[in-house]
Amino acid sequence: MxxxxxxxxxxxxxxxxxxxxxxxxxxxxxxxxxxxxxxxxxxxxxxxxxxxxxxxxxxxxxxxxxxxxxxxxxxxxxxxxxxxxxxxxxxxxxxxxxxxxxxxxxxxxxxxxxxxxxxxxxxxxxxxxxxxxxxxxxxxxxxxxxxxxxxxxxxxxxxxxxxxxxxxxxxxxxxxxxxxxxxxxxxxxxxxxxxxxxxxxxxxxxxxxxxxxxxxxxxxxxxxxxxxxxxxxxxxxxxxxxxxxxxxxxxxxxxxxxxxxxxxxxxxxxxxxxxxxxxxxxxxxxxxxxxxxxxxxxxxxxxxxxxxxxxxxxxxxxxxxxxxxxxxxxxxxxxxxxxxxxxxxxxxxxxxxxxxxxxxxxxxxxxxxxxxxxxxxxxxxxxxxxxxxxxxxxxxxxxxxxxxxxxxxxxxxxxxEALMRYRAWGKWRRLRPYVPVLRPGARVLDLGAGEGYVGDALAADLGVAVTAADVVHFGSGSRRVDLYDGQTLPYASGQFDLTVVVFVLHHSADPAAVLREAVRVTGGVVLVLETVWTAPWQKAWLERADRLANRLRSGAAIDEEPLDIRSDAEWRSVLREEGVAVRRTRTFAGLHPQALYVLDGHGAAASSTS
Incomplete structure (x- = not known):
């Protein structure tokens, strides 16, 4: 002993x-x-x-x-x-x-x-x-x-x-x-x-x-x-x-x-x-x-x-x-x-x-x-x-x-915590229809995993192995989190069959870098779910709500800055500037408006529809 x-x-x-x-x-x-x-x-x-x-x-x-x-x-x-x-x-x-x-x-x-x-x-x-x-x-x-x-x-x-x-x-x-x-x-x-x-x-x-x-x-x-x-x-x-x-x-x-x-x-x-x-x-x-x-x-x-x-x-x-x-x-x-x-x-x-x-x-x-x-x-x-x-x-x-x-x-x-797990399943249900057929032993990356609750829901539903990565580990989810610097992921190109990026970009100092790395390490599809504003007054309200939610979640573990909630048009502009192939997009209206972007990963055929 x-x-x-x-x-x-x-x-x-x-x-x-x-x-x-x-x-x-x-x-x-x-x-x-x-x-x-x-x-x-x-x-x-x-x-x-x-x-x-x-x-x-x-x-x-x-x-x-x-x-x-x-x-x-x-x-x-x-x-x-x-x-x-x-x-x-x-x-x-x-x-x-x-x-x-x-x-x-x-x-x-x-x-x-x-x-x-x-x-x-x-x-x-x-x-x-x-x-x-x-x-x-x-x-x-x-x-x-x-x-x-x-x-x-x-x-x-x-x-x-x-x-x-x-x-x-x-x-x-x-x-x-x-x-x-x-x-x-x-x-x-x-x-x-x-x-x-x-x-x-x-x-x-x-x-x-x-x-x-x-x-x-x-x-x-x-x-x-x-x-x-x-x-x-x-x-x-x-x-x-x-x-x-x-x-x-x-x-x-x-x-x-x-x-x-x-x-x-x-x-x-x-x-x-x-x-x-x-x-x-x-x-x-x-x-x-x-x-x-x-x-x-x-x-x-x-x-x-x-x-x-x-x-x-x-x-x-x-x-x-x-x-x-x-x-x-x-x-x-x-x-x-x-x-x-x-x-x-x-x-x-x-x-x-x-x-x-x-x-x-x-x-x-x-x-x-x-x-x-x-x-x-x-x-x-x-x-x-x-x-x-x-x-x-x-x-x-x-x-x-x-x-x-x-x-x-x-x-x-x-x-x-129970509420957050419930919400994680809600987020996953929005992503689920756009997940391609995964082979046995498929590898999935939850980028910006936070507590790991979305990854937990994904793993439970699909029965696949999920790797979690983030710039800080503050959660109590069941998954180990690989820490990285927000610029370069410690994975090989095309290593993952699917990557999910859920409510991450608006907290990134360099969202373009996050997108580039997500596409690079993915051989299949990248699913991005983001908060968006649809009217100018919403931007300030959503940012205040985001700060409050993150204080309740993690105390000081999540920095309040950077925080930049953008419109759907602004996120599309970022994707175009990076030359990312967008297969499909979808927006969800409501008190918390959201946009889903289905992106081609590294080596995937480039086709773009909106």
Missing amino acids: TAQRWLQLAGGAAWSLGVLVTARPPSAGAGWRLAFVACALAGVLWAGWTLRTWRPSPFAVIAISFALRAAVFPLNPALSDDGYRYLWDGMVQVGEGTSPYRFRPSDPALAHHHEDAAYRRMNSPDYFSVYPPLSQAVFAAAGAVYGAGWRASWWVLKALIVAAEMVGVVCLIRVVGARAAALYAWHPLAVIEVAGQGHTEGLLVGALGVLLWDVARHPALAGAAVAAAGWVKLYPFALGAVVVQRVGWRGTVSALAVAVVLALPYTSAEAARHATESLRLYMGTFDFYSAPYLLLKGALYHSTSEPGLVAARLLGVAGVVWAGWVVATQNRSVTRTRWAVAALVMGFTLTSTTLHPWHLLPGLFVLPLLLSRKSYLWLSAVTSATYLVYVWPPAYTSAVWAGWGGAVVLFSFDRL
């Missing part, structure tokens, strides 16, 4: 061990909590740096995932006291032989356990348990060793949850590839909250992984995975609405059977009543790291006596509307079904009023299936700072607005 790779491995070990040392209860003091947040943020930077410079194999992703989790596994429930409630529910099932939904922990019937560490350190002892049956079954498995001490039960519990999570990671690797799966597997949030704090989101991740993998192959297993996911967190039952279209009757029957089998040991009218009571209190009482909820609550403050409750219901309605749209636009293809699963998980996550760090894990897990990733990665990274709420409340408030504010900005840029 290279020195850089060893450094990256050492960095992973350093931040994970740092978490082990610094993740202490709030009573340890603000200094320890600040150190923990610093370690968690360092882990985010480590993961980003490592995945930008390394394409790990599936084995490497799994091995490093295990190593990171092993480093933090010894942690007690120091960051969250949920773990003690898990242990309590497991102990009640095994030690008392009763349902965890029957009694509140504070009930006098369980007073002989009130000196246990699990009771003294748990949260909300006056609430009935809200954890669904599959979670309770895992708690019971850990409760079988509660007599050996709560720590033994805690380690068994975490081992089971981590094992389920790693099943999900392996499945995700098979669906999206090792590098994309590492976005979740190596993320500090996943490592800390599952292996460190034992949150049941690890069970949900395992079920989601099986669902995403088997939805293409084994309908019965996919259906079972939906039921398992639903009995970990309830909202995944909504996934059945999109999955059933893919898995058919076998998957549906499997889902129903597994749901019934998991629920039967805990089913009673009393259990349903008590769990519903606590869920209602939970959903109407708690909120955390949800800027949409805070904004809605603030807006409703003077118009209703219960702004928090109304805000929570509005968010719930938004989640249902989103789910309805996803279901309505669903089809039976594997790709669309997987996207729909990811979209539903993300929708329910972001419309929740309570987003503790571990609640973000399901969204992080399905993130590789979605196009917009940066905003959620930012939201997930900043959430570690919310742990400061217990020692420094103003820092928590800052984290909420920094997390969501940054996510909105990044999402806006993601949408801009």
Whole structure:
């Protein structure tokens, strides 16, 4: 391995061990909590740096995932006291032989356990348990060793949850590839909250992984995975609405059977009543790291006596509307079904009023299936700072607005990229009718490629290799860009069968030189698409719009000068002066008038029609 790779491995070990040392209860003091947040943020930077410079194999992703989790596994429930409630529910099932939904922990019937560490350190002892049956079954498995001490039960519990999570990671690797799966597997949030704090989101991740993998192959297993996911967190039952279209009757029957089998040991009218009571209190009482909820609550403050409750219901309605749209636009293809699963998980996550760090894990897990990733990665990274709420409340408030504010900005840029890709397909559709028949293995040049989106569209449509060239590389397209000086291209004469030059000449210091080089390196056809003005007033307006669009696209990467938008007649004059053979021209009217010039390349027969 290279020195850089060893450094990256050492960095992973350093931040994970740092978490082990610094993740202490709030009573340890603000200094320890600040150190923990610093370690968690360092882990985010480590993961980003490592995945930008390394394409790990599936084995490497799994091995490093295990190593990171092993480093933090010894942690007690120091960051969250949920773990003690898990242990309590497991102990009640095994030690008392009763349902965890029957009694509140504070009930006098369980007073002989009130000196246990699990009771003294748990949260909300006056609430009935809200954890669904599959979670309770895992708690019971850990409760079988509660007599050996709560720590033994805690380690068994975490081992089971981590094992389920790693099943999900392996499945995700098979669906999206090792590098994309590492976005979740190596993320500090996943490592800390599952292996460190034992949150049941690890069970949900395992079920989601099986669902995403088997939805293409084994309908019965996919259906079972939906039921398992639903009995970990309830909202995944909504996934059945999109999955059933893919898995058919076998998957549906499997889902129903597994749901019934998991629920039967805990089913009673009393259990349903008590769990519903606590869920209602939970959903109407708690909120955390949800800027949409805070904004809605603030807006409703003077118009209703219960702004928090109304805000929570509005968010719930938004989640249902989103789910309805996803279901309505669903089809039976594997790709669309997987996207729909990811979209539903993300929708329910972001419309929740309570987003503790571990609640973000399901969204992080399905993130590789979605196009917009940066905003959620930012939201997930900043959430570690919310742990400061217990020692420094103003820092928590800052984290909420920094997390969501940054996510909105990044999402806006993601949408801009999506818009530009959409527009690139529009540009390509205008060029497509004038593309000659290309031989197998044809070579195409995208000259002045920018982000490379037009080249991406061309390559996807024609299935040919595309070379990108420009005077600067500022884009995030998938193609490598060959840089040149704007005068002489580093290619042989006639090297390409087709060259496209899209909205390039008006940014060229010497457009004639660009045209000469495009013709020289092309043995077939050169397609030039240019912005043109049709009335004098348009020239100034189009140049202002061009400058604004390029600032949004690239900041300072595209120089505002030179910028010279010309009329169709002016571009024709340039072509005549250069002696370029024009096969055909076409103009497109509208708010953004354009002209298309079909030119003969080097050695092509010269014929000119207008």
